Amino acid sequence: MGKFDEMSKYILDNIGGVGNITNVTHCATRLRIEVAKPSLVDVEALKKAPEQAGLVEKGRQYQIIIGPKVNDAYNEFLAVSGWKEGMNAGVEMEDSNANQPHNAKWVMDKIAGFMAPVFMPIVPAMIVGGMILAIARVGINYFGLDTSTGTVNICMALFQAGFTYFPIWVGIFMCKQLKMPEIYGGFLGAVLVCDRINNVEGLSFLGIPVPQVSYGSTVFPVMLGVFFMYFVYKFVKKIMPEVITFFMTPLVTMIIVVPVELIVLGPLGTELSNGVAAVCMFLSNTIGFLLQPLLAALYPYMVMFGIDKGIGPMSIAFIADQGYDVIFGNMGFISNLAVGAATLGIATSLKGSDNAAKKGLYGSFGLTALCGVTEPAFYGALISTPAALKGTACGAVVGGLIAGITGLKKFVQIGCPGLMTFIMYIDENGGMHHVIIAVIVAAATIVTSFIATRFFLSRDAKKNVK
Numbered sequence: 001m002g003k004f005d006e007m008s009k010y011i012l013d014n015i016g017g018v019g020n021i022t023n024v025t026h027c028a029t030r031l032r033i034e035v036a037k038p039s040l041v042d043v044e045a046l047k048k049a050p051e052q053a054g055l056v057e058k059g060r061q062y063q064i065i066i067g068p069k070v071n072d073a074y075n076e077f078l079a080v081s082g083w084k085e086g087m088n089a090g091v092e093m094e095d096s097n098a099n100q101p102h103n104a105k106w107v108m109d110k111i112a113g114f115m116a117p118v119f120m121p122i123v124p125a126m127i128v129g130g131m132i133l134a135i136a137r138v139g140i141n142y143f144g145l146d147t148s149t150g151t152v153n154i155c156m157a158l159f160q161a162g163f164t165y166f167p168i169w170v171g172i173f174m175c176k177q178l179k180m181p182e183i184y185g186g187f188l189g190a191v192l193v194c195d196r197i198n199n200v201e202g203l204s205f206l207g208i209p210v211p212q213v214s215y216g217s218t219v220f221p222v223m224l225g226v227f228f229m230y231f232v233y234k235f236v237k238k239i240m241p242e243v244i245t246f247f248m249t250p251l252v253t254m255i256i257v258v259p260v261e262l263i264v265l266g267p268l269g270t271e272l273s274n275g276v277a278a279v280c281m282f283l284s285n286t287i288g289f290l291l292q293p294l295l296a297a298l299y300p301y302m303v304m305f306g307i308d309k310g311i312g313p314m315s316i317a318f319i320a321d322q323g324y325d326v327i328f329g330n331m332g333f334i335s336n337l338a339v340g341a342a343t344l345g346i347a348t349s350l351k352g353s354d355n356a357a358k359k360g361l362y363g364s365f366g367l368t369a370l371c372g373v374t375e376p377a378f379y380g381a382l383i384s385t386p387a388a389l390k391g392t393a394c395g396a397v398v399g400g401l402i403a404g405i406t407g408l409k410k411f412v413q414i415g416c417p418g419l420m421t422f423i424m425y426i427d428e429n430g431g432m433h434h435v436i437i438a439v440i441v442a443a444a445t446i447v448t449s450f451i452a453t454r455f456f457l458s459r460d461a462k463k464n465v466k
Helices: 005-016 069-080 102-144 149-164 166-177 182-193 221-240 242-305 308-322 328-349 355-370 374-380 386-406 432-463
Strands: 021-026 030-035 054-058 060-065
Touching: 005 069, 021 069, 030 069, 054 374, 060 374, 102 149, 102 166, 102 374, 166 182, 166 221, 182 221, 182 242, 221 242, 242 308, 242 328, 242 374, 242 386, 308 328, 328 355, 328 386, 328 432, 355 374, 374 386, 386 432
Parallel strands: none
Antiparallel strands: 021 030, 030 060, 054 060
């Protein structure tokens, strides 16, 4: 019996049974279950499921906060429930949006719900590639590591597989989200990074010039291409005779999509990426010292609503275009440390044997958050403790101010930023200047958040006594 068997059975009983489930996925910390009829779900019971730290409800999707072991929970839930891809595809759907206004929050929920399953599965590759690149830079610049050796080549291959070929991974998981064969998206991404296409000058297709574009590590070009492919694929599949669809549907789809991607959508996506980078650079140069603390303080709530999943691609694009990220990486780094320190502030304030179990649990949540995974801490401890939320904001603002004033830059994209990812601040020459700043920012954030949380908790306790 696995650790999450009891939880899986409990969730299955209170979510309307396997016949009510239309999709099951997961991100870095959440088990995401979509249902056909929300009216059959006992939301209050789900909030009390074992081995979970909270519940987020978004339309027909119920997100159970698990933590770093969410992949184990996902596999055990599939085994216990017996749910398989495509099951209940024809079941009648209950309209969960009937009374929900299509406002900005609705739009953000839709975007977040789409983006999370696209980018979260790629995070392990980003972590490996980013950390390997940073370590290689240190070895080359400080320990005389020969760049022509097989060791360096293998290390850089790990980085290249994670980042240079990023369009392939984005294409695969976008197609999965759009219910298309994943190979279509991977194929399109591979075309973009192929050495016959990527950054090649003087190309043309049927006499039409193809702009010279570097697609390595890009995000927006392949996303635009896959969205276009979705409509082309549906149309071609609909009109193609069944006897030849296996051969002709992918061929016709790619013959249509690839030229449009290379001539129009790819360059357009690149310009979009450059525009984002230009705006970010302007904001950083003008109001960076104010922007950093604001974004750091808001970041936990971005995670709450899933907006952070849309920020990751912009950070990757920013580093690809400018060589560094001065905004997006810092706010996640600072915010995660503030959340972790505030949670430890709660844990250390708990007294008595009755709170021993909770103290240990909160301590675990806090340490996990300091290492970059904050959702168990945020949902399991902070969200029900207003004093700790204030402490988190104090730490984030102080850390953000220091980062903004000093111009802290991130040079390598690494998912789940925290105490384990200082090497993402090593510059392309192996310089440690920004690592030192990051250490100062981290120390100020953690100390401020911890002390502020203890202060607010103590003040609230005294008010309650009075």
